[in-house]
Amino acid sequence: MIRRYGEALKAGQRYRRRVGVYAVCLRGGQILTTLQEAPTPEIQLPGGGIDPGEHPVAALHREVMEETGWRIAIGPRLGVYRRFTFMPEYDKWAEKVCLIHLARPTLRIGPPTEAGHHAVWMPAAEALGELASEGDRAMLARALTR
Numbered sequence: 001m002i003r004r005y006g007e008a009l010k011a012g013q014r015y016r017r018r019v020g021v022y023a024v025c026l027r028g029g030q031i032l033t034t035l036q037e038a039p040t041p042e043i044q045l046p047g048g049g050i051d052p053g054e055h056p057v058a059a060l061h062r063e064v065m066e067e068t069g070w071r072i073a074i075g076p077r078l079g080v081y082r083r084f085t086f087m088p089e090y091d092k093w094a095e096k097v098c099l100i101h102l103a104r105p106t107l108r109i110g111p112p113t114e115a116g117h118h119a120v121w122m123p124a125a126e127a128l129g130e131l132a133s134e135g136d137r138a139m140l141a142r143a144l145t146r
Contacts, residue, residue, distance in 0.1 A: 002081060005082075014093065021101065022045040022047030022048075022063075022098055023047055023060055024101070024139055026143060027104055031140065032119060033121075033131070035118040037117070043131055046063060046067040047059075057074060067112050068117070069109050069110045069119055073104045077101050077102075078101060078102050078142050081135040098135060100136075100139040128141060
């Protein structure tokens, strides 16, 4: 059974499964996050959906680069969780299955290439209160106790 975080399922609503991969990017007590501006500003773990035929590791490298401008070294999987939500950018209701990995930022290539995203470094302990997703906060807490 995969733990669920976030809002409860809406009765009668059909959800489409969307698997994504995300990273807890720690370095020296700091975490690299992404600020997504729209639809409302949110601090998030960098990552996102795995494209059809794409390997999860390749997707994680791509998504972190797009959302932060950083290359990473991917470590072990921290966990997996799911949440049910409306995705306005795709105009669909989704069951998001979120695979979370520990990672280490290794090289800043440049600014994020995905519009509306900004790389944000912050103390990891502060991020426990700033990350928008309850599941992301739980995975960061798990990483900090390793």
